[in-house]
Amino acid sequence: MPLEVLREPVTPVGLHYLLIHYDIPAVDPDAWRLTVDGLVEHPLELGLAELRARERAEVVSTMECAGNGRARLDPRPISQPWLLEAVGTGRWAGVQLRDVLADADVRPEGIEVLFTALDRGVEGGEEQWFQRSLPLDVALSEDVLLAYELNGGPLPPQHGFPLRLLVPGWYGMTNVKWLSRITVIDEPFTGYQQARGYRMRLDPDEPGEALQRILPRALLIPPGIPEFMTRERTLPVGPTTLAGRAWSGHAPVAGVEVSVDGGETWAEAELDPPDLGRWAWRGFTYTWAPSVPGAHVLCARARDEAGNVQPDVPAWNVGGYANNAIQRVSVTVTS
């Protein structure tokens, strides 16, 4: 998502970030079925029309790739070289997962819910369907959806048509696309994407900690105009409103500070009202009036109500995950 698109409260289709592990599967919506099985009393097979006939739930949710910020780590881990654009906010609609699980009637021994997708590939030497699991208590939370709609239209192919999981506040890989099967299991899932991928490790040989909730981040809309190759930016002397958006999967955003001198000094930004609900990013603004030409480094720093604050410098790790170090936007003010 080009960062100027932060001006949009809900990201238009085609500008939301995408991470596609294998190929986008071709799905015939008439033939497609969702299987709900495993440790349930009543296994289910649901078509798209049956899902759409159920009670509709909607949530506006900011989704971020666990690898956002990877390209700023040194040495740079090999994988998608995201700078800061791997984020977006969608108006997702579908059914509550817990409603479907209630119909299936989870047995007492169930502790996790496994989601199997239709995209197939090879990773870490293993041929696999993309699979991820959730602890049962998370799967049963109110805002976890099986989404068939984005921004008022059918789910686009690249976002998981016909059905995807949506777990607000958790990193992108949690939100399994192209769902085919939901299976209740009685032990922690140890497949590739859970036990090998998406873990915080300082050494490739340690098991590491699973990535879950999104760390806080604030991003500024880069002001002025860009240079094509370098993307360096210039803007004229005079008052300008710096604006951006901030989010955290751990707790609501408590505040955002802005610096116009590369982090030497900070001032509190004004937060927009939280109109889009708990799981959407929160807008902020800050008025800046550079009076003389010169170079500036603009920064924004978010903190959440759980006390999490963005760090000044990245925390390197093997996979290049969860680098939420503060953004630095270089701008030249011209006369």
Added chain:
Amino acid sequence: MPLEVLREPVTPVGLHYLLIHYDIPAVDPDAWRLTVDGLVEHPLELGLAELRARERAEVVSTMECAGNGRARLDPRPISQPWLLEAVGTGRWAGVQLRDVLADADVRPEGIEVLFTALDRGVEGGEEQWFQRSLPLDVALSEDVLLAYELNGGPLPPQHGFPLRLLVPGWYGMTNVKWLSRITVIDEPFTGYQQARGYRMRLDPDEPGEALQRILPRALLIPPGIPEFMTRERTLPVGPTTLAGRAWSGHAPVAGVEVSVDGGETWAEAELDPPDLGRWAWRGFTYTWAPSVPGAHVLCARARDEAGNVQPDVPAWNVGGYANNAIQRVSVTVTS
């Protein structure tokens, strides 16, 4: 556009390639006006509603970036490192440019039409609005549109909302997005994007030849499944249908050949009917039945009715443009 999306005759919104020189401009559709001026008897100011009230024209058109294939050149010119994905096909609708120019009544001395966009940036040391021109005779051709619609919906921001130029068969940069002004001029436009950018040069100091029409290309949908990091592909022994799409901006596609041995031997593919019209890519299929495991390099080669054929090896040039060397897809057939 991920190449598996070649299966779609019209590329879904969000999967069509994008090349955005500067920032995506924010446009208020109610305040926006298109100015038509320069060497015309009746300068015009048109709003979106006025444009929509005019006779509607539609064309399905394949658009390709002039830099598609750049990453395969050696040494690699510095700019967008496209492999082969910078292509897409849209169902564009709007008004014929020539209808609007007829109302403005072009004066006899007009020889080119200059298109000015709302995206502003710095390139080659020059601060500029994105601008490109067309020879008057091209601007007056039947299928050149001022498009306000893509795939049945309003033009998305990233595709030029509220209005873009569409010149079927010409490389992507011709199709100026976020139009604000159309100006008839009496000498060739010499702005950056015409006289410095988008020219075929073997030496940076020569003026070079302007890029115009899209060279022929065929692309296969890579069969089988991918490895996440390497994108290398495997598929099982047995019959499989290789499919893809081919296009040329110079003349209709005359045929496509397929090779399953890296270009040693070739066989004619079957062309789908040209249902989407002259300016859309043409589907093709070829049945392949590898009977033993092993490595293969699949290729496709398009030719057009003007006698243009894809070359085996890339033709290097300073800007890294128009590399239409044949695609090579490495696959491993497994037992």
